[in-house]
Amino acid sequence: MYEDDISKNETNEYIEYHEISQTVETVEEDPIPDGKHLVKKKRRERLVRKGRMKQERFRAVMRFFLSIFFIVALIFISRCPGWYMDKKAFNYVGGRSVEIINNNIVPTHKILVLLKKSSVPNVPIYLARTDEIKNEIMKLAPVENVYIRRYAFPARIQIILRERTPVISISPDAKVAPIAFYTSDGKLIGHEYLPLKSQYKTILVLSYGNKGDDYHKWNLNKIRQIQKIAKYIETYSGEPVEYIDLRNPNDVFVKIKTVNIRLGQLDDNVYKRIERIPSLLPQVKLIESKIKYLDLKWDKVNYLKLE
Secondary structure, eight states: OHHHHHHHHHHHHHHHHHHHHHHHHHHHHSOOOOHHHHHHHHHHHHHHHHHHHHHHHHHHHHHHHHHHHHHHHHHHHHTOGGGSOOTTTTSSSSOSSEEEESOSSSOHHHHHHHHHTSOOOOSOGGGOOOHHHHHHHTTSTTEEEEEEEEETTTTEEEEEEEEOOEEEEEESSTTSOOOEEEETTSOEEOGGGOSOOTTOOOEEEEOOSSGGGOGGGOOHHHHHHHHHHHHHHHHHHSSOEEEEEOSSTTSEEEEESSOEEEEESOOTTHHHHHTTHHHHHHHHHHOOSOEEEEEOOSSSOOEEEEO
16 A cells, blocks of 8 residues: 555656646747847837838828819819809890799789889809899888899799789779779789780779779778679679679679679679579560660569560
């Protein structure tokens, strides 16, 4: 037993010694740094740093020159003639500097007269103020609103009008051309904007403009009443209204193709009297004699007045 323990201890000591010797050999086998290799490595690192510094300097120089270039280009572009309007842009119609659209009632020459009161902008078009031009055009009675757009290359403005809608034309007689008209918002506009284009379908109203039928004093409620009466008669007769005679406000007539209709006063019962037309109009068409008017003045009685 004792001998066996001694042999085991010797064996363990041999193994430990062998492992220590291998470790020493391994340490001894590690390469010792070479001085030349370190020098080359440091040189490479210095070259890389120099290359990066050159790139940074090059980029800084390029950024500087590009900034100068863009500043010069911006100054040149800002002073380019394409940004400035022609000095004579407001002196004539039909030029490229001023375009007027959607003016179906207001003549172009009337707008040009107002433009002449304003000076042509002496700054680039994108800096030009158009409030003065808009305010002048808004003084025209048919104009409801004005939109002004600015364009460059070439520098020009576009004037877009939104005009009021005519609904009633005024004339002293059916055979006389209208002398004024009312718009849908109750605005009375004079003869300087007449005649209207065919695209506007208005109700012709006969009025002398004096005494009890003075159309200058009509308000929006009066305009809407006339429109309602015309619509009622066209609905119940199936024929368009040729004119409404308001020269005597107490004895109103409405002319349609078949017959002249006497409404009398425009009171609260006038619409009920108009509702009789569908039952009376076929009888009127059967009469061979010349009819002066169909009398609906009375609330319960109808008459046919013959010539």
